[in-house]
Amino acid sequence: MKSIYIISLALVFALLSCNNPNETKKLKLEKKQAKRPLTITPSKTIPISLNDSTTEMLLRKGRALTTKMQITFKSELLKAIQRGDMADAIGFCNEKAMMISDSASYAEQAVIRRLALKNRNPENRMNEQETRIYKDFVLSWISKTPMKPRIQLSADHHPVYYAPITMQPLCLNCHGSLEKDINPNVAAKIKELYPNDKAVDFKQVDMRGMWAITFSEYYIN
Numbered sequence: 001m002k003s004i005y006i007i008s009l010a011l012v013f014a015l016l017s018c019n020n021p022n023e024t025k026k027l028k029l030e031k032k033q034a035k036r037p038l039t040i041t042p043s044k045t046i047p048i049s050l051n052d053s054t055t056e057m058l059l060r061k062g063r064a065l066t067t068k069m070q071i072t073f074k075s076e077l078l079k080a081i082q083r084g085d086m087a088d089a090i091g092f093c094n095e096k097a098m099m100i101s102d103s104a105s106y107a108e109q110a111v112i113r114r115l116a117l118k119n120r121n122p123e124n125r126m127n128e129q130e131t132r133i134y135k136d137f138v139l140s141w142i143s144k145t146p147m148k149p150r151i152q153l154s155a156d157h158h159p160v161y162y163a164p165i166t167m168q169p170l171c172l173n174c175h176g177s178l179e180k181d182i183n184p185n186v187a188a189k190i191k192e193l194y195p196n197d198k199a200v201d202f203k204q205v206d207m208r209g210m211w212a213i214t215f216s217e218y219y220i221n
């Protein structure tokens with residue numbers, strides 16, 4: 001009796017999974033790709049030593065990636081503002097922004113992250129080393145000396161590009177004061193998606209966070 005039950009159950013599953021296998025496969029693949037952003041296993045890892053010219057090269061690559069991301073991000077935000085749909089742009093910030101970083105980073109075999117102490121997504125928090133680097137940037141910011149991007153090694157010897165992220169007027173729409181700057185619709189959507197949101201009450205002149213781009217294609221020997 002039990003075996004008949006198991007066989008018929010297996011049959012039901014078999015029939016279900018026969019249901020357009022290509023479609024299921026495609027969906028699975030899309031899901032996998034959507035989840036992939038933060039870790040990339042490089043196909044080949046190139047050993048380098050961190051002399052002046054490689055540091056220069058990595059600083060250039062880092063700068064190019066962050067510039068590309070900022071331009072895309074800003075133009076998408078402006079489009080959302082023109083459509084009058086900032087709440088919709090939140091979806092863009094949490095999913096599409098990651099996708100952009102994903103495609104840009106894929107070309108460079110780099111993992112792009114935006115980190116913050118006061119973060120919206122807890123996955124964007126800083127570890128100890130990153131907090132120290134960020135505090136150095138903040139000190140320069142306060143003393144009005146230029147905040148120079150830098151290359152530092154990760155615990156597993158990959159070079160990481162760090163650069164500060166500062167607030168701009170546009171950012172207040174989602175990171176400013178809940179009373180004055182953020183539209184109630186937007187605030188409600190943020191609360192729904194990020195119940196532990198800490199990334200509000202920033203002012204236009206504040207530091208917001210830090211880029212961290214790990215070049216997984218290289219390791220320092």
Ligand code: HEC
Nearest residue numbers: 089090093094114115116119120121124171173174199209
């Ligand atoms: C339409 C709303 C919206 C606007 C406008 C916006 N952001 Fe965000 N921001 C978000 C959301 C949502 C997240 C969380 C993304 C995620 O899940 O990783 C986020 C995350 C971040 C993070 C990563 C750290 C964290 O808090 O999780 C940084 C840094 C950041 N934003 C900076 C900015 C800057 C700088 C601007 C202005 C140029 C800006 N944002 C404008 C919605 C917005």
